[in-house]
Amino acid sequence: MSQQPILVVDDDPSILATVSEILDLEGYPVATAVNGADALRKVEELHPSLVLLDMRMPVLDGWAFARAIAERDLKPPILVMTAAQNARRWAEEIGAAGYVAKPFELVELLDAVERLRQHS
Amino acid sequence: MSAQTLLRAVTQAVFLGVFILVAIDAVRRPRRATLDTALLFGALAIAIADQWIIDALHVNVDRALGAINGSLVMAMPYLLLRLLDDFTDVPRRVMRAAEAGLVLAVAGLIGFASPLPSGLTLVYVLYFVVIEGYCALGFVRAAQRSSGVTCRRMQAVAAGSALLGLAILIAGFQVATPSLEDLWTVVVQVCGIASGIAYFIGFAPPRWLRRAWQGPELRTFLGRAATLPRLPDTETIVRELERGAAQALGASQAVVRLWDEDAGVLRHTMDGQVPEIRPGETIGGRAFARQQTVFSEDAARDDPEYAEMYRSRNVQAVLAAPITAAGRRLGVLAAYAPRSPIFAEDDIQLIELLADQAAVVLESRALIDEAVRVQAREEATRLKDDFLSAAAHDLKTPLTTMVAQAQFLERKVTRNPEAPPDIEGIRRIVREAQRMRSRVMALLDASRVEQGRLLGRLETVDLIELARDVCERPRSTPHRVVLEAPQPVVGEYDPVRIAQLLDNLVENAIKYSPNGSDVQVRVWQDDKVANIAVIDHGIGIPATDLPHVFDRFHRGSNVDDRSFAGMGLGLFICRGIAEQHGGRITVDSKPGAGSTFHVRLPADARVLVS
Numbered sequence: 001m002s003q004q005p006i007l008v009v010d011d012d013p014s015i016l017a018t019v020s021e022i023l024d025l026e027g028y029p030v031a032t033a034v035n036g037a038d039a040l041r042k043v044e045e046l047h048p049s050l051v052l053l054d055m056r057m058p059v060l061d062g063w064a065f066a067r068a069i070a071e072r073d074l075k076p077p078i079l080v081m082t083a084a085q086n087a088r089r090w091a092e093e094i095g096a097a098g099y100v101a102k103p104f105e106l107v108e109l110l111d112a113v114e115r116l117r118q119h120s
Numbered sequence: 121m122s123a124q125t126l127l128r129a130v131t132q133a134v135f136l137g138v139f140i141l142v143a144i145d146a147v148r149r150p151r152r153a154t155l156d157t158a159l160l161f162g163a164l165a166i167a168i169a170d171q172w173i174i175d176a177l178h179v180n181v182d183r184a185l186g187a188i189n190g191s192l193v194m195a196m197p198y199l200l201l202r203l204l205d206d207f208t209d210v211p212r213r214v215m216r217a218a219e220a221g222l223v224l225a226v227a228g229l230i231g232f233a234s235p236l237p238s239g240l241t242l243v244y245v246l247y248f249v250v251i252e253g254y255c256a257l258g259f260v261r262a263a264q265r266s267s268g269v270t271c272r273r274m275q276a277v278a279a280g281s282a283l284l285g286l287a288i289l290i291a292g293f294q295v296a297t298p299s300l301e302d303l304w305t306v307v308v309q310v311c312g313i314a315s316g317i318a319y320f321i322g323f324a325p326p327r328w329l330r331r332a333w334q335g336p337e338l339r340t341f342l343g344r345a346a347t348l349p350r351l352p353d354t355e356t357i358v359r360e361l362e363r364g365a366a367q368a369l370g371a372s373q374a375v376v377r378l379w380d381e382d383a384g385v386l387r388h389t390m391d392g393q394v395p396e397i398r399p400g401e402t403i404g405g406r407a408f409a410r411q412q413t414v415f416s417e418d419a420a421r422d423d424p425e426y427a428e429m430y431r432s433r434n435v436q437a438v439l440a441a442p443i444t445a446a447g448r449r450l451g452v453l454a455a456y457a458p459r460s461p462i463f464a465e466d467d468i469q470l471i472e473l474l475a476d477q478a479a480v481v482l483e484s485r486a487l488i489d490e491a492v493r494v495q496a497r498e499e500a501t502r503l504k505d506d507f508l509s510a511a512a513h514d515l516k517t518p519l520t521t522m523v524a525q526a527q528f529l530e531r532k533v534t535r536n537p538e539a540p541p542d543i544e545g546i547r548r549i550v551r552e553a554q555r556m557r558s559r560v561m562a563l564l565d566a567s568r569v570e571q572g573r574l575l576g577r578l579e580t581v582d583l584i585e586l587a588r589d590v591c592e593r594p595r596s597t598p599h600r601v602v603l604e605a606p607q608p609v610v611g612e613y614d615p616v617r618i619a620q621l622l623d624n625l626v627e628n629a630i631k632y633s634p635n636g637s638d639v640q641v642r643v644w645q646d647d648k649v650a651n652i653a654v655i656d657h658g659i660g661i662p663a664t665d666l667p668h669v670f671d672r673f674h675r676g677s678n679v680d681d682r683s684f685a686g687m688g689l690g691l692f693i694c695r696g697i698a699e700q701h702g703g704r705i706t707v708d709s710k711p712g713a714g715s716t717f718h719v720r721l722p723a724d725a726r727v728l729v730s
Contacts, residue, residue, distance in 0.1 A: 014521040014548050021545070022528050056513075083516035085509060103520040106527035 005029040006113065007048035009039040009065070010081065011057040015102075019052065019081075019109070026110060028117075036060025040068050048076050050116050055082045055090055066094035077116050081109075127309045132168045134313050138320045139165040145324055151417070153206040153461035157323040160199040163192040164316075190229040194244065197251030198222045200281060203323060204258045207274065207459045209434075214254070221247050245292030252285030259322075268337045269330055270370030270462050273322045280318030287311035327466055334470065337368040345477050349484035354378075355389040357485055361453075365474045369439070369467055371455035376443070376478060377404060378451040386452055395429075402426055404454040407440035411449070413468050413475075414440050417460040434458045439467060441475035445483045453478055507672070510688070514559055518552035525549050562689045565620075566672060569696030575614040580724070583609040583618065583650055587643050590622040598636045601626055605643040609650045611723045613701060621697040624690045625654040625717050632715070633658030650703075650723035657714035661707065669707055670695040694719075 006028050010016045013034075020030045031046050033039035037060040043051065055062035066078065080091040080099035091099035097116050100109055139161035146158035167189045198218045204210050225244060232240065256278045263274035287308045321329055341364035351357045358376045366374035375394055377386035386408060388394035399409040402423050407414040419438045420427035430436070437460035443451045453475045457463055529545050568574045584605040591601040622641070629639040637657040644651050661669060672692040691705075694717075698705040703721035 012517055012521070014552055015517070015524075018521050018525045018528060018545075018548065022524060025528070025532065083513045083520065085512070102516050103523045106524055106531065109524070 003029060004047055004049040005031040006117075007031045007033060007039060007042055007046065007051045007076070009033045009036070009051060009057070009062075010054040011035055012054070015054075015081075022106060022109065023113065028113070036062065036065035036068070039065055043069055043074055043076060044072070047074070050113065051076050051078045052113070053078050053080055053096070055080060055084065062090070063094055066096075070095075079112055079116055124305060124309075127306060131309050131313045131316070132172075135161060135164045135168060135316050138316055141320070142324050149465075151460070153203065153323070153459075156199060156202045156206055157319075160196060160203065160319070160323075161316075163195045163199060167192040187226075187229040191226045194225040194229070194248065195222060196284070197248050197255070200255045200284075201251055203277075204255045204262075206461050207277075208258060208262045209458075210258065218251055221251070241292060245288060248288045248292075249285045252281050252288065256281035256285065266370055266372065266462070267367045268370035269325075269333045269464075270457075272333045273325060273370075275322075276318045276325075277322030280315040280322055283311045283315035283318060287315065323461075325464070327464075330464060330466065334368055334370075337364075338470075338473075340364070341368050341474070342477060345481050348481045349488055354482075354485060354489075357481060358389045361478045361481060365453060365455060365471070365478070368474060369455045369470060370462060371439070371457045372434075374453065374455045375404070376451060376453050377408075378482075379408070379449050395426075403438040404440040404452045407454070408442050408449065408452040411442050411444060413442075413472055414438075415463065415468060419456075436460055437463055439463050439471050441468075441471045443475045443479045443482065445479040448483075450479055450482050503672075507688075511559075511563060515556060518556040518559070521552040522549050522556070525552075562693065565693045565696070566689045569693055569700075570672075572700065574693075574696050574700050575617055578612045578614055580610060581613050581615045581618070583611070583613070583643050583652065583721075586615060586619050587622055587641050587652070590619055590626055591641055593623070595630065597630050599630045599633060600638045601630075601641060602638055603641045603643070605641075607645075609643050609645045609723055611650050611721060613721065614697075617697045618701075621694050621719065622652065622654070624694050625652075625719075628690060628717075629654055629656035629658065629715070632656065632660075637714075645723050648723055650721040652719040652721070653716055655714065655716045660711040660713055660715055661709040662711050666707065666709060670705065 006023055008016060008019050008023070008030060009032070010019070011034055016032050016034065020032055023030045031042055031048060033042045035057045039051065039053070040060065042048070053062050053065065060068070062080065062082075069075070077097040078091075078094065080087060080094070080096045081102055081104070082090060082099070083102040084090065087099045087101045098112050100112055139158070142154070142157045142161050146154040170189050170192075198221075201210060201215065201218050205215065225247060228240065228244075259274045259278035259281060263271050263278060266274060290304055290311070291308050293304075325333075344360065344364060348357050348360055351360065358378070361376050362374045365376075366372070375388060377388050377394070377397065380387050385396045385398055386405060387396040397405045399405050402425075403414050403416045403419060416422040416438045417436070419430045419435055423430065423438075433456070435456040435458065437457045438454055439457075440452055440454040442449065443453055453471065455463075455471060525545055525548050529542055529549075532539060532542060565574065584603075584607075587603055587605060591603045595601070626639060626641065633639065633656045635658065640653075640655040642651070642653040642655070670691050672689065695705050698719050698721065701721050703719060705717065705719045707715060707717050709715035
């Protein structure tokens with residue numbers, strides 16, 4: 001298993017903390033970012049194996065982040081996490097590998113993460 | 121035949137010709153005005169015919185015939201006065217005086233031998249000229265009061281009266297001073313012809329002339345009609361239609377009543393000033409019920425119920441036409457005139473044309489209104505959809521943490537029952553549950569605002585106590601919340617809601633002051649008004665947002681959705697709290713400089729302390 005971390009991006013501090021702790025308990029290395037700009041820096045720096053991405057965020061939102069990493073030819077798989085109704089469409093729009101709709105079940109999140117980590 | 125004789129023949133021919141025309145009109149439409157017009161020209165025509173008989177038979181002027189001729193000429197001022205009365209109001213005593221003068225004049229003509237003594241001739245001329253002058257002035261005033269066709273007609277008649285008076289004046293002097301010769305005779309003849317023509321076009325204008333006079337007014341009306349539907353409201357449109365119709369018809373007033381299908385009445389847009397009527401009631405109501413134009417020469421007679429109103433508004437004649445578009449009954453257009461001869465027969469076609477044009481204007485307006493309503497409905501639906509998805513999103517965010525965190529705790533305990541409880545994780549669930557609760561409460565409050573039942577029990581409370589509690593509440597931000605309240609401000613309030621209002625405003629002030637600057641809360645009393653001001657030095661509100669800050673679901677355009685969490689309900693609820701206390705809330709703001717929210721509530725004046 002690669003030592004590259006999973007990057008969790010969300011502007012809601014509670015969700016960010018909870019998701020990181022869940023992944024941490026399962027033994028995944030985890031990094032966090034509070035918005036798209038922060039996430040972009042972390043991607044360049046840490047080359048994460050997977051990005052869990054909230055879509056609506058201040059400073060730089062999910063779409064802008066996805067465009068930015070595509071331009072830089074950084075291609076970590078993305079798992080979209082959103083409370084919006086059109087989660088699936090948004091995931092397709094940015095070419096994400098998958099999505100989980102908030103509020104998600106713990107196992108739903110872990111299954112998706114596991115699947116994407118194996119693919120990468 | 122000398123030029124003078126020719127001129128005289130032409131004058132006589134003109135008067136005779138006009139007499140034939142007005143006599144035909146009087147026979148076809150035997151009304152007071154047409155009969156009076158026929159009498160006026162008839163008197164002259166008979167006098168002329170007499171003269172012809174005398175000339176043809178080469179007899180000496182028979183005394184009796186001379187007296188008859190003189191009497192007919194002397195009857196003219198009186199007949200003209202009657203016509204003035206047909207178009208405006210002539211005081212009774214003036215009529216009586218003119219009648220007495222006429223009787224005396226005729227008696228004089230019979231009593232004295234011809235030629236009359238020159239002194240008496242002057243008295244006759246004076247009588248004639250005074251009455252003619254009075255009539256000329258009366259018609260000038262009527263012209264000033266009226267517009268369009270009526271104005272032109274009155275001007276023509278005034279000119280005719282002045283010319284005839286002048287002719288008689290000169291003729292009178294000629295009799296008194298026979299040295300005045302041919303030149304003056306010509307002037308008298310010319311004045312005579314001119315006055316005859318002026319009377320004719322004033323009292324019995326031919327149709328083509330009326331059309332020509334109406335033309336400019338009508339063109340103005342039709343030209344303006346195209347832009348009318350774009351006027352700000354129906355009332356303004358109706359005012360313009362009324363003004364245009366009155367002018368085109370030469371009426372003193374025109375009124376458009378609109379059909380209110382639900383109430384079953386025809387209503388004027390200026391409620392109260394013009395009575396609403398039911399179909400069939402009054403002349404307008406009858407025109408509407410029958411769906412055809414109705415003309416009433418004597419409104420007080422045809423509409424006895426409203427006789428007093430017609431009299432008080434100086435209305436004698438009414439012309440009313442239904443306003444109907446493609447079978448849809450929209451209302452009725454009625455034109456009012458102080459005297460019936462102001463309207464002519466072809467005005468029926470004109471008012472129908474005006475009513476049709478009004479129908480087009482009102483229909484266009486209705487379409488514009490409908491488009492605006494549809495747009496507003498779509499906008500309301502869009503706002504509601506936006507709100508629902510925003511509300512769902514905002515509720516899902518705390519729920520995400522609650523679900524995931526709770527399952528995470530469960531998983532940890534299952535895997536390792538001996539491990540110490542994760543107090544941080546538990547606190548996170550509690551915090552998010554509270555966040556969720558406050559959002560659900562805000563949604564419920566917003567719906568209570570709409571239903572107008574936001575307030576609980578009112579108590580006598582001091583606003584300063586409430587403000588102090590709110591200001592001293594512990595907050596997680598570095599902002600200082602400073603209270604300035606010199607003396608108690610007491611009134612009957614729901615303390616829970618007022619505290620909520622204050623807390624909302626203070627929280628907002630803090631939220632939109634990312635620079636950490638102070639927030640001031642001022643509480644004071646002016647007479648019977650309790651004032652609360654919450655002042656911040658934060659990001660402020662753009663001018664375009666100011667009118668909407670208290671609307672439901674509104675979020676400032678300079679507010680990033682996620683950096684300032686919220687559903688756009690806080691200020692809507694604040695407004696509800698202020699208004700349901702009988703107060704109001706306003707805001708002053710400058711982007712970049714901060715905002716001041718000002719709440720005014722009724723205060724208990726008795727407790728005002730000096």
